[in-house]
Amino acid sequence: MASQVLGLEEESGPNPGDSELAVNPFDGLPFSSRYYELLEQRRSLPIWAARFIFLEQLESSPSGVVLVSGEPGSGKSTQIPQWCAEFVLARGFQKGRVTVTQPYPLAALSLALQVADEMDLTLGHEVGYSIPQEDCTGPDTLLRFCWDRLLLQEVASTRGTGAWGVLVLDEAQERSVASDLLQGLLRDARLGNLPGDPRVVVVTDPALEPKLQAFWGNPPVVHVLGETGRCSTPVYRDTVPTDRVEAACQAVLELCRKEAPGDVLVYLPSEEEISLCCESLSRDGGSLENQGPPPRVLPLHPGCGQAVQAVYEDIESGARKVVVTHWLADFSFSLPSIRHVIDAGLELRSVYSPQIRAESQVLRPISKCQAEARRLRATGILPAPEALMQALEDLDYLAALDDNGDLSDLGVILSEFPLAPDLAKALLASCEFDCVDEMLTLAAMLTAAPGFTRPPLCAEEAALRRALEHVDGDHSSLIQVYEAFIQSGADKAWCQARGLNWAALCQAHKLRGELLELMQRIELPLSQPAFGSEQNRRALQKALVSGYFLKVARDTDGTGNYLLLTHKHVAQLSPYCCYRSRRAPARPPPWVLYHNFSISKDNCLSIVSEIQPQMLVELAPPYFLSNLPPSESKDFLNQLREEMADSSTWSESSSTQELGDACVLQ
Helix, strand or coil: CHHHHHCCCCCCCCCHHHCCCCECCCCCCECCHHHHHHHHHHHCCHHHHHHHHHHHHHHHCCCCEEEEEECCCCCHHHHHHHHHHHHHHHCCCCCCEEEEEECCHHHHHHHHHHHHHHHCCCECCCEEEEECCEEECCCCCCEEEEEHHHHHHHHHCCCCCCCEEEEEECCHHHCCHHHHHHHHHHHHHCCCCCCCCCEEEEEECHHHHHHHHHHCCCCCEEEECCCCCCCCCCCCCCCCCCCHHHHHHHHHHHHHHCCCCCEEEEECCCHHHHHHHHHHHHHHHHHHHHHCCCCEEEEECHHHHHHHHHHHCCCCCCCCEEEEECHHHHCCCCCCCEEEEEECCEEEEEEEECCCCEEEEEEEECCHHHHHHCCCCCCCCCCCHHHHHHHHHHHHHCCCECCCCCECHHHHHHHCCCCCHHHHHHHHHHHHHCCHHHHHHHHHHHHCCCCECCCCCCHHHHHHHHCCCCCCEHHHHHHHHHHHHHHCCCCHHHHHHCCECHHHHHHHHHHHHHHHHHHHHCCCCCCCCCCCCHHHHHHHHHHHHHHHCCCEEEECCCCCCEEECCCCCEEEECCCCHHHHCCCCCCCCCEEEEEEEECCCCCEEEEEEECCHHHHHHHCCHHHHHCCCCCHHHHHHHHHHHHHHHHHHHHHHHHHHHHHHHHHHC
């Protein structure tokens, strides 16, 4: 069988001299000249020597599982999927096609771009990718790169995933929750409950090989030697620069002045520093005219979206590429032309605290192992036990669990949405309060990338942005921004004039359509647009409180120091909050609902709207209010609950009395 697969592309590969005769077996079209150029580069990868062995093991493995172990940069993430595609093609796709999981959406996107180029195929047709808010696949897709969380959701969903010929679990050493759960489901089921009895390929680095081999019952292992000769001996600075962005820029310019060949990869810890570095290099690149064309500076991080494609494009002018990125490029990023790496030696990571239900941005030095090869993390396979317990508690508050700890009927519906549980609950509650149209927009805007790219640059821009703010708060402002964006015809210049992220708004528009399609498919009730009416205003607040009652804060002293309801932590409103940007001095709203809380720099509440405590008492579960930590806010809410209960009892008795009197009169 392996010899049949190798027949698609022998070890020597197609002969470039016969390019007019050689036909791509995947689409039936002649190979382009670029295919042969990339083929020569592929043959130089360390993994190429293991090609025949891998295909033999993929065919003959008794368990249907193959473990591939190799160092970063050896070509595993780009070549293994292509060989698996050859494997299923030789079988005539009788048992399905190829799905490749990645621990990060950007990795899935970047690999799909690179592999489609190497296979001489069209992205979105034969080769595609599935990431949040974007599914670039079609009926002809035979090789799909997928974020592992999406694939896990597909496996757990009643919709199923279709037949797989080969399932490749890449970057297994990253030990993401989704990757570990997928491996557990596949191993325990022994592949018996999946259509087509697919082959499973687990790709990892040597550090995790023994554990994975034991976990999968000693499957065959294909070992790949590491890559050598790409980067020169590392050079370390004796002193720590005061401005690492400036230091990185100077290092790049120094390389360019020395005319050292090869592209440059720059590691900086945050997206903000990446943007600053790119702006500085683009501005100062003109001073290198004597050294040839100025370098092409390319950022690489999740906010780039489709712009990541530029990283893999050839530059006809011969200009040097300077790719500026952060830790995410450690995963499945490979560019053969990279010859110089400038590493700040730091990373900025989000650390979740279950005690206060907040994310904090932690700047920390990378390890020696990371510094040598930007190695992947091995900082734990699952969240801490207290984080899991808090997550289960939150799901219970949202009524997503039954008495046995399994998903309730409501929980099953919530799991269908590609949203956080609290946002999914708010969207589902909008069906009851008849504000689905507005919540669909808000859910899309909250899930897409941030809409504001930067603070206003001038008074005119600030005025244009302020005109989009809504009196009810940030949530209604997001809806108003989206509606204005659609009315502008999704105009990019309109967004730039207001400092809005055009790509993020386009992403929100696409996601809204997907959410609407999902609600129609599971036959949930919809509603007509009514944004701006008083009834819709209160309905929207009720829907938000139904999902976000866990994220409420109270201004206890009238100065904008908010005490979070679920724990004794003080926070302020974000500078982007519409309550902060209003000119007229006004008292901050006493009770607010927020979307995010970060304890990284300034303890900010972001995306905030005012709510009434009566609405919180009405819609939050009584046992949630009872379980709140002791505080003045808890005492106030309990007193308010008693008053509302007494008022309700009095109203019911009055209604009964009136009904009795009416009967007597008759």
